[in-house]
Amino acid sequence: DTGVSQNPRHKITKRGQNVTFRCDPISEHNRLYWYRQTLGQGPEFLTYFQNEAQLEKSRLLSDRFSAERPKGSFSTLEIQRTEQGDSAMYLCASSFGTGFYTGELFFGEGSRLTVL
Amino acid sequence: EDKVVQSPLSLVVHEGDTVTLNCSYEVTNFRSLLWYKQEKKAPTFLFMLTSSGIEKKSGRLSSILDKKELFSILNITATQTGDSAVYLCAVESAGGTSYGKLTFGQGTILTVHP
Numbered sequence: 001d002t003g004v005s006q007n008p009r010h011k012i013t014k015r016g017q018n019v020t021f022r023c024d025p026i027s028e029h030n031r032l033y034w035y036r037q038t039l040g041q042g043p044e045f046l047t048y049f050q051n052e053a054q055l056e057k058s059r060l061l062s063d064r065f066s067a068e069r070p071k072g073s074f075s076t077l078e079i080q081r082t083e084q085g086d087s088a089m090y091l092c093a094s095s096f097g098t099g100f101y102t103g104e105l106f107f108g109e110g111s112r113l114t115v116l
Numbered sequence: 117e118d119k120v121v122q123s124p125l126s127l128v129v130h131e132g133d134t135v136t137l138n139c140s141y142e143v144t145n146f147r148s149l150l151w152y153k154q155e156k157k158a159p160t161f162l163f164m165l166t167s168s169g170i171e172k173k174s175g176r177l178s179s180i181l182d183k184k185e186l187f188s189i190l191n192i193t194a195t196q197t198g199d200s201a202v203y204l205c206a207v208e209s210a211g212g213t214s215y216g217k218l219t220f221g222q223g224t225i226l227t228v229h230p
Contacts, residue, residue: 004158031216042120042204042220043159056217091158097215105150105216107158 002026004108006092012114013082020078021111025094032075033105034067035091036060043091049075050097082115089113118143122205122221130229133195137224139205140187149181149188150218152204159204162190195228202226 005024013019025032031050035043046065048056051072061067064082069075079086089112093105119142129135141149148166152159163172165181165188172179176195181188192199202225206218 033216033218035218035220040222042206042222043218045217045219048215048217050215095216104161104164105218106161107152109158 004092004094004106006090006108006111008111009109010112010114012116014116015084016081018078018080019082019113020076021090021092021113023075023077023092023094023108025074025092026096026106029094029096029106030072031095031097032069033093033095034075034077035093035107037089037091037110038087046077046090079113082113084115087113087115118207118209118219120205120207120219120221122203122224124224125222126225126227128227128229129195131196133228134191134193135195135226137190137192137203137205137226138187139189139221141205141207141219141221142186143207143209143219145210146183147208147210150206150208151179151188151190152206154202154204154223155200162203192226195226197228197230200226200228 033048034046037043047067049069064080067077089110091110092108095105121140123138150164151162163179168183176193179190202223204223205221
């Protein structure tokens with residue numbers, strides 16, 4: 001499968017625990033995005049990487065959230081001290097873009113987080 | 117703050133019907149408007165629109181953008197049960213170092229009955 005891969009697909013955790021999600025983008029894609037989607041809503045932008053540089057973070061991303069993309073390949077999204085409000089689907093997307101050209105975003109199937 | 121509003125929020129039709137989904141937006145530094153289809157998994161790309169008045173078509177689906185009135189429509193003709201999904205509209209804004217940052221609407225849930 002050469003699409004965007006995310007794991008784990010499902011994570012159930014207790015409030016206060018830390019969780020980490022991984023995203024493997026399409027190999028030649030230089031841009032990587034994290035979005036969060038709650039039930040009945042469209043995805044909300046969280047953060048964006050071009051290669052290994054994190055270029056933008058949403059105000060939705062509190063200090064408990066951190067994302068990395070070492071070496072410009074896979075990315076991780078860590079949530080510390082999870083809260084019930086963090087329960088959502090976390091979507092990763094990637095694209096190949098140069099300058100102003102973004103290219104089509106390809107989404108992974110998401111990592112669903114449930115915080116008890 | 118960028119905003120995208122879709123209507124209706126849900127729609128129930130029978131196979132063979134034609135549907136029109138609406139998307140209006142307010143965004144600074146508009147670059148493009150995109151439509152995605154989401155079944156119980158990842159959103160899949162349908163169309164990207166950047167210019168007003170130019171219809172994009174793919175089979176039974178078509179879409180058009182009006183940059184003056186700030187809206188887009190997605191038409192699906194001769195609907196099939198496989199068209200049942202959430203249809204998401206998103207607008208890409210440009211500014212600073214950020215590209216491909218999408219603001220999504222809440223989606224239209226389309227249900228097609230046999």
